Amino acid sequence: MLAIVRACAVIGLDGCIIEVEVDFNPRATLPMFTIVGLPDSAVKESRERVRAAVKNSHLQFPNKVYIVNLSPADIPKHGPAYDLAIAVGVLASTDQIPLAAIENSLFIGELSLDGSVRHVKGVMPMVYAAYQAGIERVYVAASDAPQAALINGLEIIPIETLGQLVEHLYGLNIISPYVPPPLTIDDSTLPDGIVDFADIKGQQHVKRALEIAAGGNHNILLSGSPGVGKTLLARAMPGILPKLTIDEALEVTRIYSVADVLQGERPLVQARPFRAPHHTISQAGLVGGGSMPKPGEISMAHRGVLFIDEIVEMSSKTLEVMRQPIEDKIVTISRAQGSMTFPANFLLVGAMNPCPCGYYGDSTRACTCSPTMISRYQGRLSGPLLDRIDLHLDVPRVEYDRLMSDERAETSAEVRKRVESAREHQRKRFEGRAGLYANSDMGVSEIQQLCYLSPEAKQLLEVSTKRLQLSARSYHRVIKLSRTIADLEDSRRIEVPHIAESLQYRPRPQNT
Numbered sequence: 001m002l003a004i005v006r007a008c009a010v011i012g013l014d015g016c017i018i019e020v021e022v023d024f025n026p027r028a029t030l031p032m033f034t035i036v037g038l039p040d041s042a043v044k045e046s047r048e049r050v051r052a053a054v055k056n057s058h059l060q061f062p063n064k065v066y067i068v069n070l071s072p073a074d075i076p077k078h079g080p081a082y083d084l085a086i087a088v089g090v091l092a093s094t095d096q097i098p099l100a101a102i103e104n105s106l107f108i109g110e111l112s113l114d115g116s117v118r119h120v121k122g123v124m125p126m127v128y129a130a131y132q133a134g135i136e137r138v139y140v141a142a143s144d145a146p147q148a149a150l151i152n153g154l155e156i157i158p159i160e161t162l163g164q165l166v167e168h169l170y171g172l173n174i175i176s177p178y179v180p181p182p183l184t185i186d187d188s189t190l191p192d193g194i195v196d197f198a199d200i201k202g203q204q205h206v207k208r209a210l211e212i213a214a215g216g217n218h219n220i221l222l223s224g225s226p227g228v229g230k231t232l233l234a235r236a237m238p239g240i241l242p243k244l245t246i247d248e249a250l251e252v253t254r255i256y257s258v259a260d261v262l263q264g265e266r267p268l269v270q271a272r273p274f275r276a277p278h279h280t281i282s283q284a285g286l287v288g289g290g291s292m293p294k295p296g297e298i299s300m301a302h303r304g305v306l307f308i309d310e311i312v313e314m315s316s317k318t319l320e321v322m323r324q325p326i327e328d329k330i331v332t333i334s335r336a337q338g339s340m341t342f343p344a345n346f347l348l349v350g351a352m353n354p355c356p357c358g359y360y361g362d363s364t365r366a367c368t369c370s371p372t373m374i375s376r377y378q379g380r381l382s383g384p385l386l387d388r389i390d391l392h393l394d395v396p397r398v399e400y401d402r403l404m405s406d407e408r409a410e411t412s413a414e415v416r417k418r419v420e421s422a423r424e425h426q427r428k429r430f431e432g433r434a435g436l437y438a439n440s441d442m443g444v445s446e447i448q449q450l451c452y453l454s455p456e457a458k459q460l461l462e463v464s465t466k467r468l469q470l471s472a473r474s475y476h477r478v479i480k481l482s483r484t485i486a487d488l489e490d491s492r493r494i495e496v497p498h499i500a501e502s503l504q505y506r507p508r509p510q511n512t
């Protein structure tokens with residue numbers, strides 16, 4: 001007898017419904033269990049798990065011929081997520097589950113030898129694919145139910161064991177669908193290890209720049225001598241980032257589901273990501289890759305911050321692969337089976353020393369590097385990459401007296417209020433414009449349509465552009481930044497002070 005059960009594959013971040021066809025031939029004499037349809041070794045091993053799980057659930061596993069076909073055959077199948085569907089297929093084809101009971105359903109889960117159903121990765125995109133395919137019910141491991149229920153519009157049935165599932169399908173011990181708690185974002189408590197702005201002495205200028213970066217999602221580069229507090233300042237960033245919206249949280253959660261880093265009961269990601277990969281990270285680790293591509297750090301930082309400390313130490317190849325995603329806010333990875341795309345809209349915070357010895361421009365120590373060494377060092381960040389960084393900051397040394405004083409600066413929470421309000425202006429500004437969510441996302445046409453400059457501001461910009469010989473890109477960058485500065489002050493128009501401040505953050509000409 002033939003049974004057809006639905007399961008799901010995940011390609012990139014997208015689920016793809018797979019039909020698991022199990023053909024049972026009771027008349028065969030030599031027992032056989034074959035899986036066809038591009039299975040990898042973990043899928044092939046499914047045979048052994050399914051056999052043991054069925055037997056240990058006190059169900060029958062007639063020792064005859066089973067052919068399992070996973071279709072469409074051209075999609076590669078990975079991992080143990082097909083176990084449950086294969087087991088259900090075996091049971092349905094041997095008359096131990098009524099065929100009518102598995103219609104319109106999707107089965108996701110790995111099986112233990114004792115018959116219990118286990119967590120698999122990528123449940124959220126799978127359930128979403130089921131929803132789009134019009135499937136009404138999804139059976140998942142009980143531990144995956146909260147994640148599955150992030151998708152509305154279908155029934156999520158949490159199951160602990162294969163035996164329990166069979167009873168449910170026979171209508172014996174009905175399992176009630178999982179009822180999810182309402183989707184909420186609670187980020188009232190900052191994650192551990194996040195520095196509060198109030199604990200950082202001085203550095204008003206840098207804090208202000210970080211506020212602007214957060215306010216309009218602008219990339220920022222901090223340069224300064226060793227120990228001046230670059231890492232400290234960058235690590236304070238999460239405290240001033242705007243709250244995630246539910247839609248953004250769902251986007252991030254989908255990536256985290258595929259990367260398999262979600263936590264049990266409350267899987268919805270609550271805070272903007274802050275990723276700080278080491279500068280020795282591989283290209284695949286940074287932008288994503290592998291034979292079955294996984295999201296890299298830049299996608300794990302989607303809607304949050306990617307902090308690269310000692311960014312100049314990163315290999316030039318690795319830096320270059322980041323260039324395109326910074327511009328496009330997505331990354332495309334090509335493979336023989338086709339290309340896949342991961343979102344990568346992050347705020348880049350880079351930190352670096354100004355020269356090899358670290359003390360170029362320092363007020364307390366002389367730099368021992370030659371001008372050639374300095375320009376070669378700084379030149380490791382290529383022009384096109386620097387061009388994509390809106391804020392360039394020199395971090396000065398804080399004087400001893402200041403460091404020791406007990407002055408209390410503004411807290412992260414206070415700064416964050418302004419950031420939130422600036423983002424609210426942007427949300428209204430970009431309403432109905434797909435793909436635009438912060439000022440840094442604006443292209444040339446949006447800048448022209450949406451950024452009003454006062455006549456005086458226009459004049460200042462014109463004079464500065466000529467005097468400083470700003471490139472077209474720098475010119476637009478100045479306007480985008482001043483738009484954010486104006487938003488932080490709730491100003492509808494861009495005024496002279498906004499332009500003047502924004503001009504301070506342009507890249508320094510390279511030292512020679």
Ligand SMILES: Nc1ncnc2c1ncn2[C@@H]1O[C@H](COP(=O)(O)OP(=O)(O)OP(=O)(O)O)[C@@H](O)[C@H]1O
Nearest residue numbers: 199200201202203225226227228229230231232398
């Ligand atoms: N403004 C400040 N207020 C309070 N503490 C500070 C400040 N600046 C630096 N510190 C202290 O100095 C330490 C070193 O700072 P940090 O590691 O951020 O320096 P850095 O600029 O990243 O140096 P390096 O270039 O060597 O990486 C911090 O852990 C912190 O304790």
Ligand SMILES: [Mg+2]
Nearest residue numbers: 230231309351
């Ligand atoms: Mg550091």
